[in-house]
Amino acid sequence: MLFVCNLICLLAEQGISFLKNHDIGHKANYKSSFKGGKVMRKRFLLSLGFLVLAFAFTSAYAKHHTAEERGKAHFNNPTFAGGKKSCSTCHPDGRGLEGAGAKTKFSIMGGEQGSLEEAINICIVQANKGTAQDVNSIEMQELSSYIRSLGTR
Numbered sequence: 001m002l003f004v005c006n007l008i009c010l011l012a013e014q015g016i017s018f019l020k021n022h023d024i025g026h027k028a029n030y031k032s033s034f035k036g037g038k039v040m041r042k043r044f045l046l047s048l049g050f051l052v053l054a055f056a057f058t059s060a061y062a063k064h065h066t067a068e069e070r071g072k073a074h075f076n077n078p079t080f081a082g083g084k085k086s087c088s089t090c091h092p093d094g095r096g097l098e099g100a101g102a103k104t105k106f107s108i109m110g111g112e113q114g115s116l117e118e119a120i121n122i123c124i125v126q127a128n129k130g131t132a133q134d135v136n137s138i139e140m141q142e143l144s145s146y147i148r149s150l151g152t153r
């Protein structure tokens with residue numbers, strides 16, 4: 001992010017000096033400054049375009065950068081694991097699950113579960129109407145790291 005801010009500052013400086021140079025040149029020698037200005041403007045626009053692209057890519061990547069953030073996206077996704085509703089319909093913003101990350105025994109929906117992942121699977125199947133996930137799958141790990149993060153916020 002700092003890198004992007006620096007780039008913006010650099011570009012702003014470049015833009016200002018371009019405007020200044022262009023103005024001075026304009027008074028001194030119209031023809032040559034016009035040519036120079038055109039090249040400068042091309043360069044300025046090129047680097048601006050590049051910056052916009054770089055920014056779009058970084059923010060798209062940063063959006064779901066950590067496992068927790070990807071887990072949160074699964075949590076809010078109504079079609080996660082082939083389900084019909086999202087976890088957040090019943091646990092809005094993860095509320096009520098703050099203690100779940102530290103638990104090793106669960107008893108939900110009339111059964112006993114020995115891990116957070118097993119408990120999540122019960123909700124996936126019985127509540128979301130989706131398919132149980134491999135407890136070691138990446139998606140399950142991301143989902144459980146989001147739930148564990150709820151206890152620390």
Ligand code: HEC
Nearest residue numbers: 085086087089090097099100106108119120123124127128
């Ligand atoms: C239809 C509503 C519903 C949906 C959708 C749902 N849950 Fe649940 N969930 C419950 C209920 C009810 C309980 C049991 C509440 C309790 O015992 O405190 C529960 C319990 C849990 C627990 C155990 C909490 C504890 O401390 O014992 C976890 C973890 C959990 N849900 C995660 C999820 C995840 C992850 C999803 C999405 C894949 C999800 N739930 C979707 C209703 C739902």
